[in-house]
Amino acid sequence: MSLDPQTLRLDGIYQQRDPARFMQRIKLAAGALSSLQAEQIATLAERHAGGRLHLTTRGSIELHDLLAVDLPPLLAGLLAVGLSGRGACGGAVRGVACSTTFSPHYRECQALARRLHRYFTGNPRFEGLPKKFKIGVDGDRQGGRQLIQDCGLVFAGNNPEGESLWEVWCAGGLGREPRAAFLLRERVDETELLALLEGILTIYRARAAAGKRLKHVVAELGEPAFRAALAAATRPLPTPPPASGLGTVLGIPADEAPLLVSIFAGEVSAAALRQLAQLAGEYAGGVLLITADQDVALVASSEKARTALQQRLLLLGLGEEALPPQPVFRVCPGSHECKMGLAPTRDVARALLGALPPDAVTTSFAISGCPNSCSQPQLAAIGIVATRLEKDAQGGRSPRFDLYRRIDNGLGLRTASDIPLADLNMTVLRHRNSPAAPLP
């Protein structure tokens, strides 16, 4: 079967390193999925993807190593449970991320993220964009995730009618030219958001060259001219969207803290996902949540269910109490699967984890296999980015890395560059124990 990789992108499909293999990204609103959907994904992964899945930092799920013949039955299987990869890759509004930090305002964040996801997914007015457009919704500024979105929304309290207000951050992004989003507006009524986002997207589509992000448009125009253009482009929607009647929040039945199931480097087997789906069905309202750190969270439906769920997770060797505490490790697929990858990120992560002292459990790490920075290294305490390949003594090619450290509320700054693989762990340990000194 011959397929044009470019036209597949809008359906969430990328060609991998091996040009005969593909990755299917499944777009999940706010990282939430039902037990039924998770079981179906596990089945599809067993049939087509070697029984493996990858959880992303934006709450999506990826199936790797697919053959062209796998793609149609895989799509049919996803559609059967109300899922697809539409807009998960290519020039589209990507899956709307939700921080899943379970802050006091998580309910509002998830409800908004799901609503935005429904509005933008598959709508031709928001496809065929110059490049990707990322929206994220967060309960606070703590993790800095609003800084890396084309449009980042942060909960900002309630208006006198009790409706949510949002900060709107604009034109952020990582990649080869990281740029922190700027605060566009401070207390925007939720009812205004769709019109505002449409205005931003109108400017983006009209002014960005192919392959460029919103950050490039703002860099070229300057903030004041962008604001003026936005004021002209923002039109009230003809029919205000109705407020939801029964609520749209999944997986948060009470003020319960979630039980986190740590998934190393976001790599989970289909068998483990099926087990988690079944546990979610029995104890957590039938909902699984993919977190921004590539883990799975389950929120028990009652105190009794929580105790039972903890015990079941322990028996399966899953969950916080079953495993020794580990630092957060966000890891992209790197050269294991991604054709942009310069480094075997999971191997790098395992080697680093083995070299870390016990007190590193409180440090967050993120490793990206190329400067695209899909694991969000500039938001980790220590970020590691493979930047190039260099000939090594054995005649092969070995990756070099840059190191980033996040020292304030902004994006992490580069503190070391061009580190050979053999020196990486020592360099990380040295930098972790010394004051951060950004490179000029």
Ligand code: SF4
């Ligand atoms: S950071 Fe680079 S190597 Fe990693 S998944 Fe993204 S594009 Fe691929």
